[in-house]
Amino acid sequence: MSLSYYLNKIRGSSTEATPTQAHGHVASSVGLRSDFSTILGFLHNSYVGSSLKLLVLGSIVETGRRLFRWLIDRFGIQYCTTIRFSQGDPAYEWIVLFLVRLFVLFANTTVATNSLVLQTQENVWRRSREFTVSASNSRRKWAVRAASDATVKANAEYVPTYQQPQLFRWRGYWVEIKRTGNVNNVDSVSPYGFAGHYPGHGSSIYITIYTLDMNVLSELVEEARLRYLEVNRPNVVIYLTDSPQFGPSQVWATVKHKMRRPLNSIILPEGVVDSLVADAQEFLSTENWYIEAGIPHRRGYLLYGPPGTGKTSTIYALAGALNLEIYSLSLASNFVDDSYLQRAASAIPKHGLFLIEDIDCAFPPREDDEDEEELIALQMAGGRRRAPRHGARTTRSMVTLSGLLNVIDGVGSEEGKLFFATTNHIDRLDGALLRPGRIDRRVQYELATPPQAHALFNRFFPTARFPDPVLIPTVEPIFVPIQPVIISTAAPTAPVELDAEKISQQVLDGPPLLTAVPALEDASLEATRPPIAALADTFAAAVPSGEFSTAELQGYLQGHKTRPAAAVRGVRAWVASVRAERAESERRKEERRAKTEQRKATLAAAAGGPGLGLQGRTGGLPVEPLSAAAVPVPVAADEASAASVNGVKGAHVNGNVEKSASNGVVNNNTE
Numbered sequence: 001m002s003l004s005y006y007l008n009k010i011r012g013s014s015t016e017a018t019p020t021q022a023h024g025h026v027a028s029s030v031g032l033r034s035d036f037s038t039i040l041g042f043l044h045n046s047y048v049g050s051s052l053k054l055l056v057l058g059s060i061v062e063t064g065r066r067l068f069r070w071l072i073d074r075f076g077i078q079y080c081t082t083i084r085f086s087q088g089d090p091a092y093e094w095i096v097l098f099l100v101r102l103f104v105l106f107a108n109t110t111v112a113t114n115s116l117v118l119q120t121q122e123n124v125w126r127r128s129r130e131f132t133v134s135a136s137n138s139r140r141k142w143a144v145r146a147a148s149d150a151t152v153k154a155n156a157e158y159v160p161t162y163q164q165p166q167l168f169r170w171r172g173y174w175v176e177i178k179r180t181g182n183v184n185n186v187d188s189v190s191p192y193g194f195a196g197h198y199p200g201h202g203s204s205i206y207i208t209i210y211t212l213d214m215n216v217l218s219e220l221v222e223e224a225r226l227r228y229l230e231v232n233r234p235n236v237v238i239y240l241t242d243s244p245q246f247g248p249s250q251v252w253a254t255v256k257h258k259m260r261r262p263l264n265s266i267i268l269p270e271g272v273v274d275s276l277v278a279d280a281q282e283f284l285s286t287e288n289w290y291i292e293a294g295i296p297h298r299r300g301y302l303l304y305g306p307p308g309t310g311k312t313s314t315i316y317a318l319a320g321a322l323n324l325e326i327y328s329l330s331l332a333s334n335f336v337d338d339s340y341l342q343r344a345a346s347a348i349p350k351h352g353l354f355l356i357e358d359i360d361c362a363f364p365p366r367e368d369d370e371d372e373e374e375l376i377a378l379q380m381a382g383g384r385r386r387a388p389r390h391g392a393r394t395t396r397s398m399v400t401l402s403g404l405l406n407v408i409d410g411v412g413s414e415e416g417k418l419f420f421a422t423t424n425h426i427d428r429l430d431g432a433l434l435r436p437g438r439i440d441r442r443v444q445y446e447l448a449t450p451p452q453a454h455a456l457f458n459r460f461f462p463t464a465r466f467p468d469p470v471l472i473p474t475v476e477p478i479f480v481p482i483q484p485v486i487i488s489t490a491a492p493t494a495p496v497e498l499d500a501e502k503i504s505q506q507v508l509d510g511p512p513l514l515t516a517v518p519a520l521e522d523a524s525l526e527a528t529r530p531p532i533a534a535l536a537d538t539f540a541a542a543v544p545s546g547e548f549s550t551a552e553l554q555g556y557l558q559g560h561k562t563r564p565a566a567a568v569r570g571v572r573a574w575v576a577s578v579r580a581e582r583a584e585s586e587r588r589k590e591e592r593r594a595k596t597e598q599r600k601a602t603l604a605a606a607a608g609g610p611g612l613g614l615q616g617r618t619g620g621l622p623v624e625p626l627s628a629a630a631v632p633v634p635v636a637a638d639e640a641s642a643a644s645v646n647g648v649k650g651a652h653v654n655g656n657v658e659k660s661a662s663n664g665v666v667n668n669n670t671e
């Protein structure tokens, strides 16, 4: 086909010549001159001309761009600054919250306090046309609100998932945001709702600001941080460790937000909580003193005592009161070893509260657990492995005592970090851990005392919600004895003094509640109840001292949320049933212990008689002494004695008298 044919086609020649016709035409034309004019005509065609212009323009732009880049690289010219936020770092949370439209709980506060930021966020996220919808849950607090109507129930969250860089204006500067991370993993969702970008190596956010002024950058980060604090004011932020899925440097990958708990909701002997708060407050405000005195600016606290007595709750309430973020780690996690612990501790920012729960699991177990472990070792040697008894501590922490001590010594030596540890078994702890400088204060928690039961009852049934009823006689005074009837409406006549305590006792002593018709029975019981104060006294007197944890009492009262009189009426039966349960559980434990002993003896006999040591009987299975014993840590005589006497009320430790929290005094090693 000839060129003229196609040129004609492009020109839109009305005479549609076939290739053969065109060939004949060319053959009969004047040749070259005609072709040249055809090419000129081709160039004048609007499509081709425009394309060529674009081609030239594009080349110029690209050359210019390359020249610009070359100049920038050659002379090191800066025109923008880029910062990277990696998941697992607290700053990542600040920036995510800064970028994501505030949702659910705090929307109103935000509009009022930071409309500029909110506007920016809306602009950024509104462009997203790709969302992951997920049912609201407590981990994801922020996402895009689907409906503009604030009254719409927030049962679903619409989480932007786009990956493309987004450009927006912030305080007059152009800012570009970009995210990286594997988009395929949609199961993993950040606490703030970035769905689908949390793969093996985590997600990063890059923010590029088109300015040379570094201050703008730090202002943006500071604004993000302040905003984060503002939004989280009603919350305590708790960072938790996760299996190291986000890479070795990202240890605090999970974030939880708990509503702040008022200090006065912690029911402990008077002065204990206040004293702890004052101590921590003083520590945080005396950094210079520590520097001048050459003492590492760190402070360690150990809260110990039975489960459910309020150790963790105290720490959360304290962190809320002092605006501290909690970095909580469990030594029992199977991915936490010495190096992980070290990385976790060093990633805690200044004024962070480092919390290690159940710190005893880094130490050798008690005798009964040892029995269990020895049995398992024997069974493994015999080729029979059975499931460990429920609750038995068969896996010990991978953290060694020396690793733990190194971390505690290093925790914020200059950074003002608070270290808190909790344990239910202080007797398992090594004296080296308990020495001042590592643990500076110890607080003993005990099972609930009557005053605590009283306070708990009052907390459950505040008089504001359960006003004192007015006691009036209902029958003619001549018919004695007078039966008191209590009504909760305003008194039509002057109230008659009645013995509330006596009536309260009658409530307690009354017949057991019929579970078949509780509603009817409760209604009459509550309608004739005495005032809350009298009921609280009766309740506290009916709870045996030092036998139940506050958590257990709380659990019982929760079953009677709106029925204080029923709570009093049922407390004796509850005490009896818990005692019976415990006795039964103790009996089963004894049985198990006896069986374990028996099996041990049988297996030992089968493995070669009682003369063989465990090492021999396990066929060379390593039976290493565990952390504390394995690590040669010098323990001062007073520390050793401290360890041995801990848990005993009034024990003397390092020359100081340790008193239990229930006595209202907290032991202070350094004072």
Ligand SMILES: Nc1ncnc2c1ncn2[C@@H]1O[C@H](COP(=O)(O)OP(=O)(O)OP(=O)(O)O)[C@@H](O)[C@H]1O
Pocket: 265, 266, 267, 268, 305, 306, 307, 308, 309, 310, 311, 312, 313, 314, 422, 423, 424, 445, 550, 551, 552, 554
């Ligand atoms: N002294 C207390 N004051 C107020 N609430 C308490 C107290 N003790 C326990 N509770 C309640 O019991 C529950 C468990 O308390 P918490 O977790 O603080 O106990 P714990 O001593 O840390 O237990 P564990 O040793 O098992 O970790 C919480 O809901 C808490 O509100």
